Amino acid sequence: MKSRGLSGAVPLSHFFLRERLKTGDCAVDATCGNGHDTLLLAQLVGQGGRVWAFDVQENALVATEERLAGAGCLDRVVLVHSGHERLAEVVSEPVKAVVFNLGFLPGAPRETVTSSETTLAALEQAAELLLPGGIITLAVYTGHPGGAVEGRAVEAWAAALAPGRFNVWRCRQGNRSEVAPYLVVVERIPS
Incomplete structure (x- = not known):
């Protein structure tokens, strides 16, 4: 894939993940989609690491x-045919990163989309599993039905996190439409 710099929420997410993840770490792709984020995570954690990749769609x-x-x-990834709201049922060990790419599966019909309810449940679980110094990245898409509601819910959840325990950033491109995808990054403050 040809690099377009930091053009968009996903490349910016990848920038942060490359900075944070090391060989041997554990990570979660809460919405694996077509596998781009999962592959990056698997490469970053290396042979000694582990990645759990969730999706409700078999084709994903x-x-x-x-x-x-x-x-x-493939040997370092556990593929989970389930919604991300079941994250803590499957992942029992602390993780260094959790990636969310909200919205719908690119190239598929848009009938299946992430929702505020399941995303918020997954975020609560992700925050509990996150190691100090670990990050949660959320590529938020608001341009589909329900997307703006989910975006507001994610932002409200992130804003309510304890400032002594988490740092939260919202990153938007200043020269793009207000409905363009943006990134929310949650860092558990290193101890």
Whole structure:
């Protein structure tokens, strides 16, 4: 994939993930989609690390599995055919990063989208599993039905996090439309 710099929420998320994740870490892709974020996480955590990748759509998991197998990274990823609201049922160990790419599966019908209810439940669980110095990245898409409501819910959740325990950033491109995707980054303050 040709780099376009930091053009968009996902490349900015990847910038932060590259800075934070190291070999041997554990991470979660809460919405694996076509597997781009999952592959990056798998490459960053290396052979000694582990990634859990969640999606409710079977075709997303198949695409992710193919992408990982092609890159030789499938052995360090657990593919989970479930919603991210079940994160803590599947992941029991602390993690260094949790990635959310909200909205819908690119290239698929837009009938299946993330929702405020499941995303907020997953965020609560992610925050509890997050190691000091770990991050949660949320690429927030508001240009589809329900997207703006979910975006407001995510921002309200993040704003309510204890400032002594978390740092929260909202990153928007100043020269893009107000409905362009943006990034929310939550850092658990290092101890």
